[in-house]
Amino acid sequence: MAPVSALGSDPGGDPGSDVVIVGGGIVGAACAYYASRAGLEVTLLERETVGSGTTSRGEGNILISDKSPGPELELALYSRTLWLQAAEELGAGPLELEEKGGLVVATSDAALADLHAFADQQGGAGVDGHRVAAEQLRDHEPHLAADLPGGVHYPQDLQVQPVLAAATLVAAARRHGARVESGVEVTGLERGPDGAIVAVRAGGRRFPTSAVVNAAGTWGGTVSERLGGPVPVLPRRGFILVTEPLPRVVRHKVYSADYVSNVASDDAGLETSVVVEGTQGGTVLIGASRERVGFDDTLSVDVVRRLATQAVRLFPFLADVALMRVYRGFRPYCPDHLPVIGPDPRVPGLFHACGHEGAGIGLAPGTGALVTAMLAGAADHHPVPFDPAPFDPAPFAPSRFLEVAR
Amino acid sequence: MTDPQTFGFDGTEIPFVPGQSVGAALTAAGIRSWRSTRVAQRPRGLFCGIGICFDCLVVADDRPNQRACLLPARPGLQVRTQEGTGHDDLTV
Amino acid sequence: MTTSPSEQPAGRPVDAPYDVLVVGAGPAGLAAATRAGGQGVTVALLDAGAVPGGQYWRQPAPAAAPNTGAALDPTDLAYLHHDLAGYHALVDRLDRQRRRGTTTYLPGHHVWAVEREETPDGDRFVVHALDSTVPGGGTSRTLTARRLVLATGAYDRQVPFPGWDLPGVITAGGAQALLKGHGVPAGRRVVVAGTGPFLLPVAAGLAAAGTQVIGVHEAGSPRAWLRHAGAVGRNLNKLSEGAGYAAALVRHRVPVRTRSVLVAAHGTDRLEAVTVARADGKGGVVPGSEERVACDTLAVGWGFTPQLELPLSLGCRTRVDADGSVVCAVDEDQESTVPGVYVAGETCGVGGAALALLEGAMAGAAAAGTPLRDRRPRRQRVALRRFATAMHQAHPVPAGWVDRVDEDTVVCRCEEVTAARLRAAVTDLGAADARGGKLLARTGMGWCQGRVCGYAAACLTAAWSGTPYDPTRVGTRPVATPVPLGALGVTVGHDVTDGD
Numbered sequence: 001m002a003p004v005s006a007l008g009s010d011p012g013g014d015p016g017s018d019v020v021i022v023g024g025g026i027v028g029a030a031c032a033y034y035a036s037r038a039g040l041e042v043t044l045l046e047r048e049t050v051g052s053g054t055t056s057r058g059e060g061n062i063l064i065s066d067k068s069p070g071p072e073l074e075l076a077l078y079s080r081t082l083w084l085q086a087a088e089e090l091g092a093g094p095l096e097l098e099e100k101g102g103l104v105v106a107t108s109d110a111a112l113a114d115l116h117a118f119a120d121q122q123g124g125a126g127v128d129g130h131r132v133a134a135e136q137l138r139d140h141e142p143h144l145a146a147d148l149p150g151g152v153h154y155p156q157d158l159q160v161q162p163v164l165a166a167a168t169l170v171a172a173a174r175r176h177g178a179r180v181e182s183g184v185e186v187t188g189l190e191r192g193p194d195g196a197i198v199a200v201r202a203g204g205r206r207f208p209t210s211a212v213v214n215a216a217g218t219w220g221g222t223v224s225e226r227l228g229g230p231v232p233v234l235p236r237r238g239f240i241l242v243t244e245p246l247p248r249v250v251r252h253k254v255y256s257a258d259y260v261s262n263v264a265s266d267d268a269g270l271e272t273s274v275v276v277e278g279t280q281g282g283t284v285l286i287g288a289s290r291e292r293v294g295f296d297d298t299l300s301v302d303v304v305r306r307l308a309t310q311a312v313r314l315f316p317f318l319a320d321v322a323l324m325r326v327y328r329g330f331r332p333y334c335p336d337h338l339p340v341i342g343p344d345p346r347v348p349g350l351f352h353a354c355g356h357e358g359a360g361i362g363l364a365p366g367t368g369a370l371v372t373a374m375l376a377g378a379a380d381h382h383p384v385p386f387d388p389a390p391f392d393p394a395p396f397a398p399s400r401f402l403e404v405a406r
Numbered sequence: 407m408t409d410p411q412t413f414g415f416d417g418t419e420i421p422f423v424p425g426q427s428v429g430a431a432l433t434a435a436g437i438r439s440w441r442s443t444r445v446a447q448r449p450r451g452l453f454c455g456i457g458i459c460f461d462c463l464v465v466a467d468d469r470p471n472q473r474a475c476l477l478p479a480r481p482g483l484q485v486r487t488q489e490g491t492g493h494d495d496l497t498v
Numbered sequence: 499m500t501t502s503p504s505e506q507p508a509g510r511p512v513d514a515p516y517d518v519l520v521v522g523a524g525p526a527g528l529a530a531a532t533r534a535g536g537q538g539v540t541v542a543l544l545d546a547g548a549v550p551g552g553q554y555w556r557q558p559a560p561a562a563a564p565n566t567g568a569a570l571d572p573t574d575l576a577y578l579h580h581d582l583a584g585y586h587a588l589v590d591r592l593d594r595q596r597r598r599g600t601t602t603y604l605p606g607h608h609v610w611a612v613e614r615e616e617t618p619d620g621d622r623f624v625v626h627a628l629d630s631t632v633p634g635g636g637t638s639r640t641l642t643a644r645r646l647v648l649a650t651g652a653y654d655r656q657v658p659f660p661g662w663d664l665p666g667v668i669t670a671g672g673a674q675a676l677l678k679g680h681g682v683p684a685g686r687r688v689v690v691a692g693t694g695p696f697l698l699p700v701a702a703g704l705a706a707a708g709t710q711v712i713g714v715h716e717a718g719s720p721r722a723w724l725r726h727a728g729a730v731g732r733n734l735n736k737l738s739e740g741a742g743y744a745a746a747l748v749r750h751r752v753p754v755r756t757r758s759v760l761v762a763a764h765g766t767d768r769l770e771a772v773t774v775a776r777a778d779g780k781g782g783v784v785p786g787s788e789e790r791v792a793c794d795t796l797a798v799g800w801g802f803t804p805q806l807e808l809p810l811s812l813g814c815r816t817r818v819d820a821d822g823s824v825v826c827a828v829d830e831d832q833e834s835t836v837p838g839v840y841v842a843g844e845t846c847g848v849g850g851a852a853l854a855l856l857e858g859a860m861a862g863a864a865a866a867g868t869p870l871r872d873r874r875p876r877r878q879r880v881a882l883r884r885f886a887t888a889m890h891q892a893h894p895v896p897a898g899w900v901d902r903v904d905e906d907t908v909v910c911r912c913e914e915v916t917a918a919r920l921r922a923a924v925t926d927l928g929a930a931d932a933r934g935g936k937l938l939a940r941t942g943m944g945w946c947q948g949r950v951c952g953y954a955a956a957c958l959t960a961a962w963s964g965t966p967y968d969p970t971r972v973g974t975r976p977v978a979t980p981v982p983l984g985a986l987g988v989t990v991g992h993d994v995t996d997g998d
Contacts, residue, residue: 049929164927164937164938171927182930245945247491298613311983318984321982322981323981426558426559430676430679438768438769439665439767448663453672455668456675458950459669459949459950471945478548478559478562481563
């Protein structure tokens, strides 16, 4: 990566930066935060406003409990540590970070046996999970239905308010010198004769740089095409029901054991597995549905009814609670359900950081730190002291899709 | 002329004419607020009067969050001032 | 009129789609349903109210319990109404169509969601309504129809000012509803303030009911009308309606002050006084003109906000009307950009009852497959729309309201979000529109889902962030009214894991 001064700049135009991050969702915000903190000059380009895309459509989960041993779990554990560090640095309040823990409950004996086996498997990979017997479930969650056979308590699960978290990370990045341009949509790259990136074209303007991070989330596929390094990112629709404001009635993130199999599933059809949790705002959030219907965002009352039924099954008091709002969004998924993080071998200087599916909030800081380490490693003039991730990021490499294509 | 019909409100009897809402009858009785907000504990009562704003919430026959402006008054109904979310009993 | 909530015309299969389903039984919806019903098609008319009429022709509800003595007599309240003969004609027609069995009228039905479904023989619409006539929390009913007419009306537009959250401050429409629907004056000493021609009938009604109306404070200037002499001249009957209310106010010795703006409401736990002031040409306050007026009630409104939940949820295209409101875009037959979805009345632009009746009739006729092709109603509609535009231009929300909001002024009443907190979301966290305010400061996140503060939050975030006011950047509300989870037809005891 060439120093900024070598690039030249447009008179009156953007002065140029070490890296342009495309996308102001949670992942772009985390990239901007870690990169600017590491001393890189950062420009963040957001098509609408910070956190207005998929970041604003989820519950803000930072989940360890739903992950099997493997690269995603490693990234999740690393990210969790970074979220707690960020809360120390920026305050838990501005992020609305809560160390609430997760409670996974089974609704049948067979599901309980599967859940126990899953938790045992996770135990060897750094996941803290404790079996909860049927008669102890209501010590954890007093309003749970009385007839559930048991569950597993996962104290490591966290929650943030995702849009606040993204805005707070971006505000911190600004303090470290990052520039943020909202309402600017990326249209393409400008590359030199040697193929190296010279500038990003966006919103009719030119942003000189030698490195670009594609953190466009669900739109990461489209953006990657515009940047000359296509990666396969597709939308998977989800609905979340929001109740009337309540006092604290649900302590943990509570979900049914079949959530895990649905998250990992390849089924294109509608899947619903209930997730219930409270928020600091007072509302209770009820997820989660998954279906592949492109970018169709119309309401499906069938999905609402299924989620409501399942939520009332776990928490009977919810029958008398009003549904106030439904929000829906599109999780960005890659065909193998792993995010795509790392350098694009086709376009030197282009890095991808997208495709986190429903786990973007949880995986964002790890992704931002990983990308920053890669950027710093590429920048010979920036010997940035930055701990590389405590694991091998190779499974996330964009090159895996090129190999498949070959 | 028959005796006026009444419903209960925080221990008093409020007269009403059949067809009136709880909010209208309370207003006619000179009562302007019957809810305390959940953050600042501020008094609230009728605002939009047509079911849009949800400011006039009451607990009626133990069901919280009933819009007084829409809730028909009827004899024997027990209405209470609503504190906060109206669901304090559910707090864990 | 008598009504059975579960009314179902004899011989009609329960699941068969209606030819036309009308949402809302105000002037537009009544006109649409009766016009369509006269064309020999099957019609369902769903309304949240207990009696047809909407807000404009709001009628007392029948007694909630049987044998409870004399209910409110609508004829005692007839003096509050305009063109009640027109109302009775429509209701009689509706009754005849119901008796004939082609029309189903469902009062107490709050439509909470609509969906469009493609079927082998064309699109159909699935309408989900919370039937509030069922005891407890109500139950959700589902009806289907080939065509929809959405006539969901409007509610008072509000902007925050210091003290507006005090008990005793109510909307102008709320004061009118109390009087027309319940025979109850909103207070004893009432100030009516805001802007728009609606303030006059509200004040006149209260005065006629014997309430002391201390004054009407209209922020607009009567001279503004003169700039639209053409539009006004063709609508002399509408103007004379307003003149009638003005004359009534003179009779009751109610002072009407124009170019007079509301500055603040005062009191600790209830309203005790308001401050009004002379407006300068830009909606600001003429220094030194502030005046404190003791009162127990303030009825306030700044025009109206159309209820767009259902058309937005179906994906109908919108436009921004002359009053700054987002309204549904419609064609000559009142059809929205979604084929089969017709929109009439305030939902496609606030314009008053006469325009709503006309649009409703045209929407009903077109939805029944027999569009009105006569020139006369079309010309009339153009003239009434011009009049509405002139009205909006003469009664803008005075721009100075933004400066009168102080840092403790509550912007979002539901979530108790102060102006200071919303402003911090703009300056510290980058909120630049109503949605940003919602996500970062919780304005519009509460029970009313931003129906009350949405306009204000859009204006304030735009003003503070230096971005243009864009009312379309507000999220949709696919759940059009809160509905208990247990009313959705959930089956308790059903195993969660069986995935339906």
